[in-house]
Amino acid sequence: xxxxxxxxxxxxxxxxxxxxxxxxxxxxxxxxxxxxxxxxxxxxxxxxxxxxxxxxxxxxxxxxxxxxxxxxxxxxxxxxxxxxxxxxxxxxxxxxxxxxxxxxxxxxxxxxxxxxxxxxxxxxxxxxxxxxxxxxxxxxxxxxxxxxxxxxxxxxxxxxxxxxxxxxxxxxxxxxxxxxxxxxxxxxxxxxxxxxxxxxxxxxxxxxxxxxxxxxxxxxxxxxxxxxxxxxxxxxxxxxxxxxxxxxxxxxxxxxxxxxxxxxxxxxxxxxxxxxxxxxxxxxxxxxxxxxxxxxxxxxxxxxxxxxxxxxxxxxxxxxxxxxxxxxxxxxxxxxxxxxxxxxxxxxxxxxxxxxxxxxxxxxxxxxxxxxxxxxxxxxxxxxxxxxxxxxxxxxxxxxxxxxxxxxxxxxxxxxxxxxxxxxxxxxxxxxxxxxxxxxxxxxxxxxxx
Amino acid sequence: xxxxxxxxxxxxxxxxxxxxxxxxxxxxxxxxxxxxxxxxxxxxxxxxxxxxxxxxxxxxxxxxxxxxxxxxxxxxxxxxxxxxxxxxxxxxxxxxxxxxxxxxxxxxxxxxxxxxxxxxxxxxxxxxxxxxxxxxxxxxxxxxxxxxxxxxxxxxxxxxxxxxxxxxxxxxxxxxxxxxxxxxxxxxxxxxxxxxxxxxxxxxxxxxxxxxxxxxxxxxxxxxxxxxxxxxxxxxxxxxxxxxxxxxxxxxxxxxxxxxxxxxxxxxxxxxxxxxxxxxxxxxxxxxxxxxxxxxxxxxxxxxxxxxxxxxxxxxxxxxxxxxxxxxxxxxxxxxxxxxxxxxxxxxxxxxxxxxxxxxxxxxxxxxxxxxxxxxxxxxxxxxxxxxxxxxxxxxxxxxxxxxxxxxxxxxxxxxxxxxxxxxxxxxxxxxxxxxxxxxxxxxxxxxxxxxxxxxxxxxxxxxxxxxxxxxxxxx
Numbered sequence: 001x002x003x004x005x006x007x008x009x010x011x012x013x014x015x016x017x018x019x020x021x022x023x024x025x026x027x028x029x030x031x032x033x034x035x036x037x038x039x040x041x042x043x044x045x046x047x048x049x050x051x052x053x054x055x056x057x058x059x060x061x062x063x064x065x066x067x068x069x070x071x072x073x074x075x076x077x078x079x080x081x082x083x084x085x086x087x088x089x090x091x092x093x094x095x096x097x098x099x100x101x102x103x104x105x106x107x108x109x110x111x112x113x114x115x116x117x118x119x120x121x122x123x124x125x126x127x128x129x130x131x132x133x134x135x136x137x138x139x140x141x142x143x144x145x146x147x148x149x150x151x152x153x154x155x156x157x158x159x160x161x162x163x164x165x166x167x168x169x170x171x172x173x174x175x176x177x178x179x180x181x182x183x184x185x186x187x188x189x190x191x192x193x194x195x196x197x198x199x200x201x202x203x204x205x206x207x208x209x210x211x212x213x214x215x216x217x218x219x220x221x222x223x224x225x226x227x228x229x230x231x232x233x234x235x236x237x238x239x240x241x242x243x244x245x246x247x248x249x250x251x252x253x254x255x256x257x258x259x260x261x262x263x264x265x266x267x268x269x270x271x272x273x274x275x276x277x278x279x280x281x282x283x284x285x286x287x288x289x290x291x292x293x294x295x296x297x298x299x300x301x302x303x304x305x306x307x308x309x310x311x312x313x314x315x316x317x318x319x320x321x322x323x324x325x326x327x328x329x330x331x332x333x334x335x336x337x338x339x340x341x342x343x344x345x346x347x348x349x350x351x352x353x354x355x356x357x358x359x360x361x362x363x364x365x366x367x368x369x370x371x372x373x374x375x376x377x378x379x380x381x382x383x384x385x386x387x388x389x390x391x392x393x394x395x396x397x398x399x400x401x402x403x404x405x406x407x408x409x410x411x412x413x414x415x416x417x418x419x420x421x422x423x424x425x426x427x428x429x430x431x432x433x434x435x436x437x438x439x440x441x442x443x444x445x446x447x448x449x450x
Numbered sequence: 451x452x453x454x455x456x457x458x459x460x461x462x463x464x465x466x467x468x469x470x471x472x473x474x475x476x477x478x479x480x481x482x483x484x485x486x487x488x489x490x491x492x493x494x495x496x497x498x499x500x501x502x503x504x505x506x507x508x509x510x511x512x513x514x515x516x517x518x519x520x521x522x523x524x525x526x527x528x529x530x531x532x533x534x535x536x537x538x539x540x541x542x543x544x545x546x547x548x549x550x551x552x553x554x555x556x557x558x559x560x561x562x563x564x565x566x567x568x569x570x571x572x573x574x575x576x577x578x579x580x581x582x583x584x585x586x587x588x589x590x591x592x593x594x595x596x597x598x599x600x601x602x603x604x605x606x607x608x609x610x611x612x613x614x615x616x617x618x619x620x621x622x623x624x625x626x627x628x629x630x631x632x633x634x635x636x637x638x639x640x641x642x643x644x645x646x647x648x649x650x651x652x653x654x655x656x657x658x659x660x661x662x663x664x665x666x667x668x669x670x671x672x673x674x675x676x677x678x679x680x681x682x683x684x685x686x687x688x689x690x691x692x693x694x695x696x697x698x699x700x701x702x703x704x705x706x707x708x709x710x711x712x713x714x715x716x717x718x719x720x721x722x723x724x725x726x727x728x729x730x731x732x733x734x735x736x737x738x739x740x741x742x743x744x745x746x747x748x749x750x751x752x753x754x755x756x757x758x759x760x761x762x763x764x765x766x767x768x769x770x771x772x773x774x775x776x777x778x779x780x781x782x783x784x785x786x787x788x789x790x791x792x793x794x795x796x797x798x799x800x801x802x803x804x805x806x807x808x809x810x811x812x813x814x815x816x817x818x819x820x821x822x823x824x825x826x827x828x829x830x831x832x833x834x835x836x837x838x839x840x841x842x843x844x845x846x847x848x849x850x851x852x853x854x855x856x857x858x859x860x861x862x863x864x865x866x867x868x869x870x871x872x873x874x875x876x877x878x879x880x881x882x883x884x885x886x887x888x889x890x891x892x893x894x895x896x897x898x899x900x901x902x903x904x905x906x907x908x909x910x911x912x913x914x915x916x917x918x919x920x921x922x923x924x925x926x
Contacts, residue, residue, distance in 0.1 A: 040721070048526040049543050052513065052801065069509035071530045081509075088506040091583045095502050150723055185723050185844055194723065194844040227845075229921070232691035262499070262602050263646060264638055341507045342495070378849035379838040380871035380923065384638065384648045389688070389871040389923040391840070391849030408847050410871050410923025412690060448690040448873075448923040 006031065006162035007172040013057060014164050017082050022059035022089075024100050026165040026300065028340050029055045033158045037125065039132040040151030042140070047125070056340025057081055061089040063098045069341035098343075101302050101322040105332055106169045108297040109304065113173075114290035117203030120156050120176040128154045131180060131210050138214030139184040145225065146218050150183035150194060161295075169301035176202055177292075180210060182217040186225055193224040195375075200432055202290055220374070227393060227407035230449045236370040237411055237445045238363060238397065241428060243373045244437035248353055250415055251282055252435070253383045255309055255317075256346045257324025257335075266386035266416055267315060275315045276419035279356065282310040284319055286334060286349020293350035293434030300336040300344045307333045309351075313419075321346050353437040356425035360439040363424050370397040371447055373411065386415040392447075410448035418442050453561050456625045458488050458615050462532045466559055469617040472516070473557045475541040477619060480550030481518035481525070483785065484541075485618035487758060488514045488532070489800040492575050493610035498586040501594075501603070506579065513800040516540045520548035522786055526803050559623040562760070567746060567753050568656035573629035575611040577659045582607055585633055589668035593637045596676035599683065601646070602638035603675075605668070607631070616760030624760040629656050630751065630907060632896060635671045639679035647685070649678030650835075650853065653894025655751045666894065678835065678854050681866050688855070688870035688924025694830035695872065695920040696823055696858065699891035701836060703912030706741055706811050707899065708839035708848040709876045710734070714768050714776075715794075715806040715901075716783035718843050725846030725876050726774065734774045735880030738816055741769040743778060745793055745809030751895040752810035752909035759795035759804050766792045768811075769880075780806040798904040808899060812911030816886025820914035823885045825861040831922055832856045832863050833872070846876035871923040879920065887914030 010027040017025035031053035038046040055078070056069035066088030068081045136152035155178065162172035181198035197217035199208040239247060259265035267275060286304025288294055297303050300322055308316045318328070321336035321344045337347025364372065377391035393407035426439030458464045469486060476484035494508040513530040514537055525547025527540040574582065589605035609631035617623050634652035651674035653666050662668065697705060710726070718724035726734065735741070745754050745763030754763045759781045767775045777783075780795035783806060796807035824832065832855060839850030851871045856863045892911035899908040 044523055044547075046524045046526065046803065047547050048803065050526075050528040050540065050801065052528070052530040054511065054530070056509070058507075065505065067505065067507035069507065069511075071511050071513065077510075084508050088508065088579060091496070091503065091579045092506050093498075093501075093503040095504055098504070148722055150721065192723075192725065192844055194842070224845075262604070262638070264602065264648065266645070341509055343505045375842075377840045377842065377847070377873075378851050378871050379840070380849070380851040380869060382648070382869045384646055385868070387869040389851070389869060389925075391847065391871055391873045391923070393845075393847070407845060408873055408875055408921065410690070410849075410873050410921060412688075412870065412923045412925045446690050446923075446925045448921055450692055450921075 006160060007164060007170040010162045010164035011170045013055065013078060014166050017057060017059050017085065018166055020082050020086055021061065022086060023062060024060040024166045025057065026100060027055065027057050028299065029053065029162040030340060031160045036153060036155045037128045037132055038151050038153045039129060039136055041149055042133055042137060044129055045151055054340055055081065057085045058341060058343065059085045059089060060098060063094045063096060064089040064092045065098050065343060066092060067341040097323055097326040100165055100167050101300050101332060103167050106167060106301045107303045108171045109287055113294050113296055115173060115175040115202060115294060117176050119204045120178055121158055123156060123204060135180055135182045135210035135214040138211040139182050139218040142215055142218035143222055145186045145188050145222060146184045147187045148185035150185060152182040155179050163299065163301055165301055171297055171301065173296050178204060178207060180207060180213055182214050184218050184221045186221045188225045191225050193221055195220040195224060200292065223395065224393065224405050227405035229408045230396060230406050230447060232447065232449050234444050234446050236367050237442045238370060238372045239440045240372065240374050241437055241439060243376050244440040245435050246376055247440065248351060248435050248437045250381050250383065252348050252351055255319050257318050257320040257328065258346055259383060260318050261324055261327040264384045266383065270315050273315055274313050276310055276313040277422040278313040279425050280310055280313050280419065280422050281354040283354065284309055284349050284351045288350050291350045291431055293348055298334045298336040299338045302332055302334045302336060304334045304349050319346055319348065348434055350431065351435045353425065355427050355429040355438045357427055358424065360426050360428050363426055363439055363441050364397055364402065365400040367397045368399060371406065371411065372397050372402055381415065388413050388415050388418060411445050412448060413445040453623060453625050456615060457490050457613050468534065470557045470559060472537050472541050473617060473619050475538055476516055476518050476545050478552045479545040480548040480553055481520045481545060483519040483619055485517050485616060485759060486514055487800050488615040490613040491610055494575055495606065495608045496583055496586055497604065497606040498590045499604045501590050503583060503586065514540065515800040516544040517803065518544040518547050519782060519785065523547045524782065524803060528801050557619050558621060559617055560621050561623045565755055567748050567755050568629060570629045570656065570658050572658060573611040574609040574631040574659045575629065581659060585662050585668050589633065589635045589672040592669040592672035593635055593676045596673055597639065597680050599639045599641050599680060600637050600676050601640055605635045607633050618760055622760040624756045626755045628754065631657060633662060633668060633671055635675040637675040637679045639683055641683050647679050647682035649675040649682065651675040652896045655749045655895040656753060657749050681854060685866040685868045687926035688867040689831065689922055689926050690924045692919050692921050694827050695917045695922065696827060696830060696832045697912060697915050698832065698834035699887065699889045699912060699914050701893040701910065702833055703812050703893060703910035704836050704839050704850055706813055706912060707808060707910050708841045708850055709874060709879050710741060710769065711808045711811045712841050713843045713846060713876045714778055716777040716779045716789065717806050719777050720783045720787055724843045729774050729877065730776065732774055733772050734877045735769050735772040736883040737772040738886045739769055739772050739880050739883050740814040742766065742814065743768055743808050743811045747810050750810050750892065750909045751897060751907045754809065757793045757795045758797045761791050761793045761795060763793035763809060778806045778808065780804055796906050798906060802904050805901060805904065807901065807906055808908050810892065810909035812890065812892060813913065815888050815890035815913045818885045818887050820887040820889050823887055823914050823916050824858060824863060826885065826916065827858045828860060830858040832858050841876065847873065848876055849873045867924065873921045873923060879917065882918040883915050884918050885916040889913045
């Protein structure tokens with residue numbers, strides 16, 4: 001059972017730090033219980049179950065900061081953490097922008113944001129195993145070419161996070177999470193492929209049917225069999241939602257306040273300018289009830305909110321915490337994020353691309369010769385320059401239809417051009433995590449192959 | 451150091467009898483094997499940005515993981531509290547993977563003899579912060595001094611000291627003290643108001659702090675990061691399509707890690723889901739290629755005295771003259787398949803189940819002169835530095851991203867090109883290796899390998915090699 005009362009403990013640790021000589025302090029406590037059941041070829045393979053907790057402290061002495069963290073909650077352990085953080089303030093530099101949020105920025109969204117569902121805590125182990133087994137079984141039964149499997153996994157997580165600072169903020173919220181995923185393996189002749197599908201939700205009731213997940217995973221795997229490498233050429237590229245989400249991830253990295261103030265983003269200094277096709281609108285909203293990127297306050301005690309990042313192609317806002325906002329002469333957008341200790345970074349809430357009007361089938365129907373990308377590999381996106389080059393696999397589009405599978409190719413361009421050449425945005429949109437995008441069509445990219 | 455002198459005995463009062471009792475409890479439901487992994491991790495991090503030391507942190511994480519194996523099944527539970535009650539509770543939870551009466555004989559632990567591949571008296575984590583903070587300040591100054599076009603520098607220094615103890619129902623009791631330190635530098639350059647370019651460098655190992663004062667200094671890494679950023683200012687568009695690729699020595703060995711290393715991990719092969727499954731004894735690379743995974747190289751980032759299952763690490767031949775020789779085993783895979791253990795069972799922390807992983811993966815040197823290799827190429831790409839890579843072990847397709855590369859035109863290295871990914875297929879790519887240089891170099895100690903959500907430090911290495919055919923993902 002996940003505890004309450006950590007907000008008081010965090011506030012007490014802040015008081016200890018102030019008594020020990022800090023001029024400001026902030027404390028984060030995180031507790032979690034994880035459970036995981038894996039089934040492979042219909043047999044139980046792994047069960048994992050445990051709980052853990054840890055605490056982090058950041059202090060200021062004037063404009064110098066120091067941080068420490070521990071998983072030792074004994075009185076000695078906590079005292080040692082406080083001493084450690086204060087010791088470190090002596091070796092950091094004076095940073096004119098360091099400090100806690102302005103008191104007027106602090107706060108928490110009231111009411112129930114639907115982040116915790118007690119149906120997750122009551123789940124029987126046997127039910128979890130059986131759910132994973134049903135999903136994998138459905139995948140294995142789909143087609144005789146599904147000859148193997150990396151298994152199915154049912155995972156749950158119950159967590160609690162508390163935060164307090166020396167400006168009077170103290171808050172805590174609980175969250176729950178469950179996920180079911182299946183990884184079938186298909187074989188036909190010499191060709192062997194795997195793919196996956198999954199469902200995630202804050203509550204058991206929000207999960208999709210295990211049989212549906214298994215069947216979709218199998219279909220995604222089967223359609224990759226017999227993939228070929230195409231010749232190098234320039235064509236329209238269609239990103240299905242799973243790969244479109246990675247483009248949204250690159251947009252996030254480029255509007256991240258830290259990258260912007262250091263001038264290491266291709267979107268730095270471009271507020272108010274057209275940076276993308278008029279079809280692109282990007283929103284970040286950490287206050288949407290029940291979703292995966294939702295919280296009542298960010299990791300420095302500022303309420304989360306809706307921020308329009310890109311509106312019809314025009315860059316409207318960066319995503320900021322208190323520090324990066326001060327560096328840029330702006331206001332925080334409530335996007336502070338951190339593990340436990342250290343200075344806050346920037347994280348997304350629920351970041352999404354607003355959907356368009358046409359279905360993926362309609363978008364594909366308009367393309368004579370193009371590449372429908374279902375998987376991307378590697379780390380080939382450079383946010384400083386915008387250079388983009390990644391490994392890809394998917395299906396070739398011929399005369400408006402998905403014709404044959406393609407793999408071992410690259411797609412390349414620049415993120416700047418990809419955003420400006422965004423030709424169409426699909427109507428297919430759903431949250432399976434804290435970032436969501438519909439099908440996207442980029443007018444032209446280089447496909448590298450034979 | 452012996453168990454009795456370890457932090458687990460000294461500070462937490464754990465005795466050998468306690469360990470034997472916990473193991474018996476773990477096997478009380480009929481499990482066939484159990485182990486305990488105790489970890490006490492101290493870590494610190496210091497970073498500089500805009501010539502301001504903005505952040506310094508230190509912390510402690512400790513806990514114990516209890517694993518029970520029954521046939522091919524694994525039960526796992528962990529606790530971040532080392533009290534007897536909590537460890538026994540974790541043992542009972544893990545025990546439930548098995549359903550039956552206790553089968554174990556009485557367990558008696560024998561402490562294994564210890565060697566020391568990283569004899570570090572004072573770990574960097576135990577040195578005064580005033581000394582460590584100088585490393586990032588020096589890196590910042592040196593990168594800015596390298597060239598007036600450098601306008602932004604970030605440096606970070608990270609270290610940790612991991613004290614681990616493994617006790618298993620096989621009677622193994624091992625203790626290790628694993629120091630690790632790394633310095634990273636990133637520099638941004640700009641000229642004439644044009645777009646910025648970034649350069650990266652870093653390194654370290656299981657070393658004392660003096661490594662950064664005498665062997666690889668902050669100035670060394672700073673100059674390397676600044677140099678790469680300056681070079682990239684003149685980069686032209688990368689080519690696209692199949693061509694001859696020459697890899698420079700050292701970190702480009704990440705090719706081996708992605709193209710063959712992961713595909714040879716025994717868990718995938720036991721399940722038959724790797725592109726290398728069932729290929730032992732077959733030709734998977736050109737006869738010029740011999741690929742080794744060696745966890746025993748002194749002071750290296752990927753080295754370990756014992757793996758995270760208490761087994762001593764060793765030198766494993768993966769590919770010998772192009773023939774696939776063996777897989778990397780963990781305890782579960784070797785128990786299930788009867789293969790000999792290879793000391794490759796690793797885990798990120800006490801909260802993670804061990805898996806077969808790489809340590810330091812490299813290709814042995816050949817006979818070619820590196821300059822002769824470049825001269826032999828009429829048109830191609832010369833890659834000297836890379837970002838990360840990734841592999842789909844089932845199809846065998848892998849990708850890795852070149853962060854510094856040059857065109858080869860008429861046997862000469864000419865213009866730098868913009869970032870591009872290289873893609874290939876594991877069991878095929880190394881068949882096109884036509885020349886192997888005599889200049890084997892290991893990387894500087896920066897690698898982190900991710901698998902199923904677990905990160906562990908690794909090393910790679912390679913001599914200069916020529917690959918006749920590989921797909922390059924540029925735009926030109």
